Amino acid sequence: MVSIFPAYLAPLRESLIGKAVDRGLIELGVHDLRQWTHDVHRTVDDSPYGGGPGMLMRPEPWGQALDTLAPASGAQPRLVVPTPAGRPFTQALAHELAREPWLMFACGRYEGIDSRVVDDAADRMVVDEVSLGDYVLAGGEVAVLVIVEAVGRLLPGVLGNVASHEQDSFSDGLLEGPAYTRPEVWRDRPVPDVLLSGHHAAIARWRRDESLRRTLARRPELLSTVALDKADAKVLAE
């Protein structure tokens, strides 16, 4: 990961990803872009050609950083560049990235990075410009924290219980429904009886129905991507 705020990526040393790093399941490298500047002020930004508000990140430091971290002579990483103008980051893309042996992340700041950096990198590596959603952050670091967590948890051995991500929201294309743990009654709110019944088929049906109802209510557009059987259609027609 390359950033002018390397400390922003320190949270990756905590918790799930941090433990995976300690166990050697993931290798993380954080690099300060200013290492590849050579002027006394360690300048990384400049005014945009054609005018416009704010500053852009100069191409030279990025080019040298990528040349140093991923020399053209060897194996190439897949470069992930968070940007509001990117393709949506989805669980499907997280799975795709989790299959890559080496990912590199470019954290932009200011109004973004000179466009030639991505063009130049794309001559020798796969580059994904990725958006986390239709809102604007002040830089790419937070997006990288999200992407690394979403991808890292999919890697073998990182999650304690492999079944966890197989039952993620979106794993079957639907939103996860409500979930409960002890106590059976909390502030006069009981756990649904079916979950206490021990009838696994009934529990699976109830969970599917609750997922369908929640997806219909909150993200109806997802339903067109899911194979629905007759029982599903009945619930949605309620």
Ligand SMILES: Nc1cc(-c2ccc3cc[nH]c3c2)n[nH]1
């Ligand atoms: N989905 C999304 C990405 C971003 C983003 C990503 C990188 C930079 C660099 C400067 N501003 C940025 C904003 N905002 N929202």
